[in-house]
Amino acid sequence: MVSSYEILRKxxxxxxRRYIRSGGYASHTAGLGKDLLQANLAIMPEEFALDFMRFCQRNPKPCPLIGVSDTGNxxxxTLGHHIDIRTDVPAYNIYRNGLLSSTVADLTSLWSDTLVAFAIGCSFTFEHALIEAGIDLWHISNNTTVPMFRTSLNTVPAGCFQGPMVVSMRMIPDQxxxxASEISARYPLAHGSPVHIGDPALIGIDDINAPDWGDPVPIQAGHTPVFWACGVTPQAVIQDAALPICITHKPGHMLITDIPNDAENPIIATTTM
Amino acid sequence: MVSSYEILRKxxxxxxRRYIRSGGYASHTAGLGKDLLQANLAIMPEEFALDFMRFCQRNPKPCPLIGVSDTGNxxxxTLGHHIDIRTDVPAYNIYRNGLLSSTVADLTSLWSDTLVAFAIGCSFTFEHALIEAGIDLWHISNNTTVPMFRTSLNTVPAGCFQGPMVVSMRMIPDQxxxxASEISARYPLAHGSPVHIGDPALIGIDDINAPDWGDPVPIQAGHTPVFWACGVTPQAVIQDAALPICITHKPGHMLITDIPNDAENPIIATTTM
Structure with missing residues (x-):
């Protein structure tokens, strides 16, 4: 059972998720599961989970928490029907002591009763809304990866989790x-409004042409650089914490939930007794 | 150093908080700390904290989590300058094995290195906004306690925390x-939009004149009963879980934070390195 990106788009x-689960699709998820929240993934042993959850609560812009598994389940x-986090993401990065150890398509053999999975909102949601509003995004039009930068903005620490906020940058026409700020503010589950607009130096970015992750975008006349909190922040923070084991999605290969992008809360409706 | 409600209002x-801390004010906090978020309080041993935090994440309308302490701190x-949760709430209820054991004004002698404090948004925030918009609230005009009801709406469980959602009811002029729904939706940190509008029987309330907590309000012609998720939900759920020890605020005697009611996030601004 194999499918292509063009077929799965519809x-x-x-x-x-069924195709991903069966190994029939292993590529990126941008544009799939239209109008549904996609999520960054972080899986770690329970002993670190309370501090990581506090870290997310204290840093809602880079880490908008949309779901947490029960330990070992x-x-x-809460994010959808039959979502199995061991198999429903196209590719996973396994980190041991903070270092990338392997990239796999399935966690079934690695899963254990001590693990907790966290799903964190991602920028696909507000990018889609910006494009719908007629705001061109260069990295999408040119099929590159959005440029991301470490900043001088600190996250609020919790336990072993701490470090600089990572931002993504998009050049937006001045007018x-x-x-763009107003539109993205409507999506607090997907990083919300920008954390900075304008001069990169004010948030500690020395060279806008040399991103720490992703590809540079050309400086365009009549455009302003706009910076949003980025889901790479928790990934960087987790790596720095050097947990014995930690699993994330491979960048761009996200979890597709059943939650609408514009949901008030990222919870499948509560049932009546 | 003693003060009165009328003086502290300004x-x-x-x-x-300084007056409360020093024992100079021990009454309710409605109307104090104008335009700032007030919070329900739940304190419990760390071994239950991850499940309780999951419970809040899964039930954001009754349990909008606005702050979590480090264990033992x-x-x-994140909620304000010099907020000491042992002393800065006017009155605390101590529960042991699910039963109210005492009401105290200070937790200093009870505090331990294993405790975690949770602050949860409260309805004062949206009530204030409704009144500002010219919507009269009977329980406030008549100085009674808002009526609250157990419902047939289930919360999403986490660990030992589970049970029915509790709602508060306000009679709103039909037009x-x-x-009222639109205004309250702007305050997701204070229960957000209503969970039900109209016929109480549809959410399992048999007698609107017999609330489970608070005082009944008269049924008024041309008014509709509107139901919001209520911060008594986590208190009821915690009592049912019968933790060996759990501490809450005494109802109406809330924590006053430094966070504006209309803040995008309940976090004192991150600092620049």
């Missing part, structure tokens, strides 16, 4: 900056 | 129901 989230039942 | 939050530094 399929509902549950079908896309791979089913993320649309206010609109 | 004082900033830090001054109010009584200073809730203002939509506006």
């Amino acid at each position: 399929e509902p989230a549950e079908t896309v 791979p089913l993320m039942f 649309r900056v206010s609109k | 004082e900033p939050a830090e001054t109010v 009584p200073l809730m530094f 203002r129901v939509s506006k």
Whole structure:
């Protein structure tokens, strides 16, 4: 059972996850599961989970927490039907003591009763809304990766989790900056409004042409650099904490949930007794 | 150093907390710390904290989490300057094995290295906004306690925490129901939009004149009952879980934070390195 990106673009989230689960699709998820929240993933032993959850609560812009598994339970039942976090993400990075040890397509053999999975909102949600509003995003039009930078903005620490905030940058036409800010503010589960607008030096970015992750974008006349908190922040913070084991999604290869992008809360509706 | 409600109404939050801390004010906090978030309080041993935090994440309407202490640290530094959770709430209820054991004004002798404090948004925030919009709230005009009801709506469980959602009810003039809903939706940190509008029987409330907590309000012609998720939900859930020890605020005697009611996030601004 193998499918292509073009076919899966038209399929509902549950079908896309079924293909991913069976090994029939292993590529990036941008544009799939239309209008549904996608999520960054972090899996770690329970002994670190309370501090990591505090870290997310204290840093809601880089780490908008949208779901947490029960310890040892791979089913993320608040985010959708039959979401099995061991198999439903196209590719996973395994870190041991802070270093990338391998990239795998399935966690079934690695899963254990002590693990807790965290799903964190991602920028696909507000990027989609910006494009719908007619705001061109250079990295998407040119099929590159958004540029990301370490900043001089500190996160609020919790336990072993601490470090600088990572931001993503998009060049926005000057007269649309206010609109772009207003649109993204509607999506607090996907990083919300920008953390900085304008001069990169003010948040400790020395060279806008040399991102720490992703690809540079050309400086365009009549455009302003706009910076959003980025889901790479928790990944960087987790790596620095050098946990004995930690699992994340491979960048761009996200978890597709059943939660609408514009949901008030990222929870499948509560049931009546 | 003793003060009265009328004097403290004009004082900033830090001054109010100083009076509370020194034992100079021990009454309710409605109307104090104008335009600032007030919070419900739950303190419990660390072994239950991860499950309780998951419970809040899964039930954001009854349990909008606005702050979590480090284990054993009584200073809730993300919510304001010098907030000491052992002393800065006017009155505390101590529960042992789910039963109210005592009500005290100070937790200093009870505090231990194993405790974690949770602050949860409260309805004062949106009630204030409704009144500002000219929507009269009967329980406030008549100086009674808002009526609260157990419902047939289930919370999403986490570990030992589970049970029905508790709601508060306000009679809203029919032509203002939509506006009241829209206004409260702006405050996701204070229970957000209503969970139900209209027929109480649909959410398992048999007798609107017999609330489980608080005082009944008269049924008024041309008014609709509107139900919001209520901060009594986590208190009821915690009592049912019968933790060996758990501490909450005495109802109405809330923590006053330094966070503006309309803040995007309940975090004192991150610092630049």
